[in-house]
Amino acid sequence: MMGAKRRRLIGNILAYAAMFLIVALSVLPVVWTFLISIKPDEEVITATLTYLPKRPVWDNYVSIWTRSGFPQLILNSAVTTAVTVAICTTTGTLAAYAVARTRFAGRQKVLLLYLAVRMFPAVMIVIPLFIVLRNVGLLDSRLGLALAYTSFLLPVFIWMMKGFFDAIPPELEEAARIDGASRLTAMLRVILPLVLGGLVATSVFVAIGAWNEYLFALMLTSSSGSRTWPVGLQLMVGEFQLPWGALAAGGMISIAPVVILFAIVQRALVRGLTAGAVKG
Amino acid sequence: MGLGTLSERRGWVWFLLVPSLLLIAAVVLYPTLWGMSLSFREMRLNRPDLGTGFVGLKHYMALWNDPVFWLSLRNTLVWVVGATIGEFLLGLATALLLNRGLPGFRAASVLILLPWFLPNVVAGHIWALMLDPRLGVINDILVRIGVLDSYFAWFADPDTALGAAMVVEIWHGFPFFALLLLAGLKAVPNELYESAEIDGAGPFARFRHVILPQLQMIIVASVVLRVISLVNAPDIILILTGGGPGRASQVLSLYAFLKVSKEFNFGYGSALAMVLFVGLMGFSYLYVRLSNVLRQ
Numbered sequence: 001m002m003g004a005k006r007r008r009l010i011g012n013i014l015a016y017a018a019m020f021l022i023v024a025l026s027v028l029p030v031v032w033t034f035l036i037s038i039k040p041d042e043e044v045i046t047a048t049l050t051y052l053p054k055r056p057v058w059d060n061y062v063s064i065w066t067r068s069g070f071p072q073l074i075l076n077s078a079v080t081t082a083v084t085v086a087i088c089t090t091t092g093t094l095a096a097y098a099v100a101r102t103r104f105a106g107r108q109k110v111l112l113l114y115l116a117v118r119m120f121p122a123v124m125i126v127i128p129l130f131i132v133l134r135n136v137g138l139l140d141s142r143l144g145l146a147l148a149y150t151s152f153l154l155p156v157f158i159w160m161m162k163g164f165f166d167a168i169p170p171e172l173e174e175a176a177r178i179d180g181a182s183r184l185t186a187m188l189r190v191i192l193p194l195v196l197g198g199l200v201a202t203s204v205f206v207a208i209g210a211w212n213e214y215l216f217a218l219m220l221t222s223s224s225g226s227r228t229w230p231v232g233l234q235l236m237v238g239e240f241q242l243p244w245g246a247l248a249a250g251g252m253i254s255i256a257p258v259v260i261l262f263a264i265v266q267r268a269l270v271r272g273l274t275a276g277a278v279k280g
Numbered sequence: 281m282g283l284g285t286l287s288e289r290r291g292w293v294w295f296l297l298v299p300s301l302l303l304i305a306a307v308v309l310y311p312t313l314w315g316m317s318l319s320f321r322e323m324r325l326n327r328p329d330l331g332t333g334f335v336g337l338k339h340y341m342a343l344w345n346d347p348v349f350w351l352s353l354r355n356t357l358v359w360v361v362g363a364t365i366g367e368f369l370l371g372l373a374t375a376l377l378l379n380r381g382l383p384g385f386r387a388a389s390v391l392i393l394l395p396w397f398l399p400n401v402v403a404g405h406i407w408a409l410m411l412d413p414r415l416g417v418i419n420d421i422l423v424r425i426g427v428l429d430s431y432f433a434w435f436a437d438p439d440t441a442l443g444a445a446m447v448v449e450i451w452h453g454f455p456f457f458a459l460l461l462l463a464g465l466k467a468v469p470n471e472l473y474e475s476a477e478i479d480g481a482g483p484f485a486r487f488r489h490v491i492l493p494q495l496q497m498i499i500v501a502s503v504v505l506r507v508i509s510l511v512n513a514p515d516i517i518l519i520l521t522g523g524g525p526g527r528a529s530q531v532l533s534l535y536a537f538l539k540v541s542k543e544f545n546f547g548y549g550s551a552l553a554m555v556l557f558v559g560l561m562g563f564s565y566l567y568v569r570l571s572n573v574l575r576q
Binding site for chain 2: 016099114251
């Protein structure tokens with residue numbers, strides 16, 4: 001019979017081996033793409049595959065950046081993302097504060113609405129949204145696309161922020177009110193500073209969602225003045241037979257902000273994403 | 281009157297709620313109603329001569345007799361069931377491992393989230409590069425270890441296109457389950473494990489009788505959310521295969537999307553989207569009911 005200590009040791013070794021495999025599976029495809037992005041063309045298209053680049057170069061990054069309006073695509077995505085985040089943080093923070101920290105008739109119904117809206121199918125919304133945006137003249141505009149993004153990002157924002165507001169002790173507003181602060185002051189000066197970390201993390205989550213989005217952008221934008229990078233990059237692949245190295249470099253440039261932002265706020269972000277789930 | 285004074289009035293909470301409610305009404309509820317009405321109307325942007333009048337159930341009848349609809353429905357079922365099960369199992373295994381809390385596992389729990397945060401377009405192309413029939417690294421590895429005789433065109437073969445896209449989707453989506461299930465595992469009180477261990481329960485019995493019941497709520501909620509997004513989001517398939525070769529990997533959401541974006545047939549596309557919508561509502565309702573019954 002094996003001792004408990006020995007069994008635990010073997011269990012831990014197996015756990016490390018399995019974890020290593022899963023981490024490799026998650027990370028290696030991205031590493032591989034990075035390697036392709038720093039290989040010169042003749043090392044990508046070869047008879048026998050070379051794994052590590054013999055002569056790393058940044059040519060692909062220069063080539064994609066100077067090609068047919070890639071900076072414009074990035075700019076459009078940045079503007080659309082910024083507008084989406086601005087809309088969500090203003091309207092969403094107010095709504096999350098209301099449902100988390102006040103009790104009013106109809107609260108359950110409002111909560112249910114925010115939850116139900118999360119379950120609406122994207123395809124169901126994007127088709128009529130095309131017509132609606134066209135009718136109000138916002139089709140093929142960055143503002144119109146940002147408004148479309150709030151359809152699925154605002155409900156998520158409200159639910160995550162509600163979790164952060166819920167975590168603050170309920171007596172704080174009362175204490176501020178006894179000191180003579182108005183409800184507005186209590187909200188802005190007392191509570192809001194306490195959820196600032198959560199607000200930043202939630203905003204980053206919404207920003208990543210808007211930055212990455214493909215289907216709505218494909219449907220709702222068509223000109224170079226509003227087209228975002230996922231649509232533009234996909235177009236380059238389809239229409240101009242973008243070389244591999246340049247495609248990989250374009251992908252690396254586009255995910256850089258996502259990876260950096262995520263790395264900065266990951267602790268609070270993971271807390272926000274899972275808080276709602278655990279409570280059910 | 282200042283805003284501070286305003287906040288002292290009754291019903292001020294509605295001042296906080298109205299902006300978001302208006303926005304949701306404008307970008308979700310109003311378009312959805314439009315979509316429902318569109319599914320009973322003629323609307324082709326490239327055929328203005330047909331007008332936009334009501335045509336009753338015309339689109340739904342056409343859909344019933346449309347072989348592509350039935351094929352897409354079948355593919356949607358395969359796609360959603362396969363990807364959900366794959367993502368769930370890989371996510372559960374990851375969560376159970378991470379929950380052992382060994383040194384270094386916190387960093388691992390952050391690294392495994394990388395696929396989930398990658399844009400669909402980049403995730404798709406990363407795998408398209410790795411599975412490329414001429415220069416793909418996975419083909420190279422499979423040939424080297426003797427699984428394949430020669431490089432294979434995974435996305436160009438009708439037998440493997442949907443399956444290969446599913447692999448990409450599972451890679452992209454499993455961290456979602458890992459994240460939520462790990463949070464659920466951490467919420468299981470330690471005494472439960474300990475008392476089960478004292479009772480002499482082996483690892484499988486512990487999993488079956490202690491962990492699984494505790495995770496049930498999270499499993500139900502995360503599966504519903506994931507199924508909804510898998511049914512709805514044709515992004516990965518659109519990027520990798522465009523529904524092809526032929527219609528081998530065509531799913532319903534992609535069919536609806538292409539009807540609208542390529543053929544400008546908004547009426548028919550909306551009818552397809554309505555079928556998805558009603559199907560999803562029915563699924564969510566039955567699934568939640570069923571899991572409640574099983575629990576009792």
